[in-house]
Amino acid sequence: MQKLFVKQSLSQKLSPQQIQFIKLLQIPTAELDSRVEEELESNPALEEGREKEKEKEDDNSDDYDEMDYSETSLESLKDSTTDVNINDYLSQDDVAGYKMQGDGNYQEEDRDMPISSMTSLIDELTRQLGYLRLDERMHTIGMQLIGSVDDDGYIRRDLDAIVNDLAFIQNIQTDKSEIEKLLRRIQQFDPAGIGARDLQECLLIQLKRQEKIKKEDAPLTEENKGEFKILEDAIHIISMCFEEFKKKHFKKIQRKLNLSEDELRAAMGIILKLNPKPGGSGFGMVKVQYIIPDFTIKYNSGDLELSLNSRNAPQLHISRNYTNMLEGYDKSDKKDKKLKQEVSFVKQKLDAAKWFIDAIKQRQHTLLKTMSAIMNYQREFFLEGEDSKLRPMILKDIANEIGMDISTVSRVANSKAVQTDFGVFPLKYFFSESIQTDSGEDVSSKEVKAILKGLIEDESKRKPYSDDKLEKLLRARGYQIARRTVAKYREQLNIPVARLRKEV
Template sequence: MQSLQLSQKQTQRLTPLQLQYLKLLELNSLEMEERIKEELIDNPALEEGKEESIPEEEKHLEEEDTLNSDELIKGDYSSVEDMPPLQLGERDFSEGSASKYEEWGLRSGTSLREHLEEQIQLLDFNEKERHISSYIIGNLDEEGYLRRDVSSLKDDISIAEGEIIEKEEVFNILKIIQELDPEGIAATSLQECLLIQLRHKSQSVAVENAILILEKTFEDFSKKNFQRVGEQTGLSQEEIKSAMEEILSLNPKPGLSFSQEESMDAKETIIPDFSLDFGGERELSISLNDAHIPPLKVSTEYKDMIESPSKRGKNEDKIAYNFAKEKIEKAEWFVSSVKNRSETLLIVMRSIAEFQSQFFLSGEKSSLKPMTLRDISEKSGLDISTISRVCNGKYVETPWGTFSLRSFFTDKVQMQDGENVSREIVKQALLEVIAKEDKSNPLSDEELSKHLRDKGFLVARRTIVKYREQLNIPIAKLRRGV
């Protein structure tokens, strides 16, 4: 009989109160405000106002439930890989959907038109091509779609420019614009928008199946008629499910990632959790944007209820006493948790600012250093999972724009001399090589890889492909003559 070997693994079980504290860490500024409002309604022993100092002997929290940022999270996750990914809700891919999607990273108020025209400047278009591209961009709606057909657009451009513009010229420029950031921009339909994004993804069986579904059965897919999708594509329900996960990760309205020309809808505005500015002698000054979060204290009335000896005699008085005692303990825990949360958030943000100080001082993306959750964990003394929870969904306002905390974590690329540099530096070097290439004979991905290796970057061809796609730079064939 085969023997079974049992091994014991020592783990730390978190108390219910500690788990509640972890949830508080994940909340952004607006969510925390709502959480406090809920607690004020649910717990009559919690009030708005500054807490009076309480003598040590009168504290009611048990020692095992006190909050210590260093010890609290230990054992929560054993590694970064164990941490759950961000969850995205199911998206509505019908044409009339009003959902809005926000992007990670920079939210500096740049309009979609400005963002696209900045990229056009890198393409070395001649004057005629610039006019065509400007006209196309000007005809995109706020969701990033081109709702007009190429023929009518061609006629309008011909009249405006006073010369005959061929339909093929407009079509070729449109295809180049569709390779720009954000992915899916300038599509003429939802189907085309999603297909453009899928073709930019690293190819896999699931991605190939997703492309097949959208090309052959888009109408049935949008109506969630998955049985028909399976019949027309020959895919199993498991394959359709995997393909759906790829499709649901796409952005059906890429233009909404940017502010509009006049103003942004209040629903799209990000409320930063932190503010970063310069103090004296260009020192970084960091503050928590918590002005809308009220100070909290334990109700004096409820304290008096448990301090009165008469409340411990009769049965009904005991019930009232126990009720008040329970509510006070919860209120004391919540007041302490809110305070600890603020301190933890500031510790993490200051550690990030110190690690990426060159970026915050210059605003240059190429100044970002390779940085991982473990780097900030070691710098702050907090657990990796604490860092992850603090960074998720939170933003910092800086003189250079508003950024998500997650955008400061960048992969490292090794140089030939053993030094590690940020992938942003490699991307910048890639842009410079492409900008100087012979436009009549653009460099292939393998040739680009060789050029970067000559500069000391240890990057393979597949890495070049990945970075080129992230930068929305077309393949060599599409760069010819532009």
């Protein structure tokens, strides 16, 4: 039985101004210019640059008209309470609420700039397909195959699915065997290994091409028989022992193929020079991302100086024309419905412009306040630039220091970078867990990772250290660390397990 009842509850919602600030806070300096341009285009009440001197002299008492936040020191950024009283002009019912651009189903646009263009892989394969002198039908099938090539050079789409695509989209009836026959010809294109359906096929294509070229260049003789034998062994390893090869079970490969250790080492030397991703061989769109530091920390006369990138301080002000329109409305007939609608639009745009300027100012203040706390917390690192000087630091430490929420610190640290005398670092670099030593001292996990990386680099590649062994070595140095933590740090350093680090 359904019943109606009244329930009272408390909930918290972000205001449009808070949403505005949050979205501006999390974007890096490189994207701020674009975001400001978007707001300037959508809001005619917002203008960029300084107002003309004459206009400022006309009304020096109205500090709302001109808001220049070009100063980048922390002391210069103070909370502004300046507001425009336009409630006298309109009732609340007449005012449309400010809707920030991008509210609702908002997604940040991907702006990886700049992008330099090169000959694409598809264009290069299409050019080579023309050399096969195929009829129109087979050329269409070839183009369908080329269109199925991934960015790394593989065709992972099932050939039966390509048969169906040709039937339904191109109205071409074919079968798997015909497509596979053409695929074999495409696999002879450059770069070597293109069009393979898996890694094993990719490596075999490259090895067999080397074998073919070697035979064409010089026939088999007693002098070069050893070179052909090495290449033949490499082909056998990939074709007959691929699972053992992936898992680096070298003893099993030796027993299965009856190879000596020297023969295995020579064959592996050839295999390891092959290209597992032929699609990345200088083709396609190359995205070049430049890191633009949001902060700069310099050592000057025994002290550290923090400054904010000047691009974080755009010069914005409210349009004089729009404020004049409101002043004109005060002297006109307030019962004019059309004029009332116009001023409603003007007020909405003025509110939006003021909130945007305030959000930019608040962004500057929060960035500097957060980075200042990080700089003071990691002062020894910024003075000497050594990882061993990094203190354990989590988001909560900085949040408590500056009196802000952890989520705010996270947004600042997530996509920002700082330029120091020792290089450019992402802010996330300075956050790490703490590990306790035998003496009870807390050290940064980054210090432990650096030592772990050094131990692995110095190990014997024929008998690499297991995680248990690495744990014992770290404990011998005074770091109280569990084996699972060793495994976690090793994975974070993108270092494989001992078995996969083993070499012949």
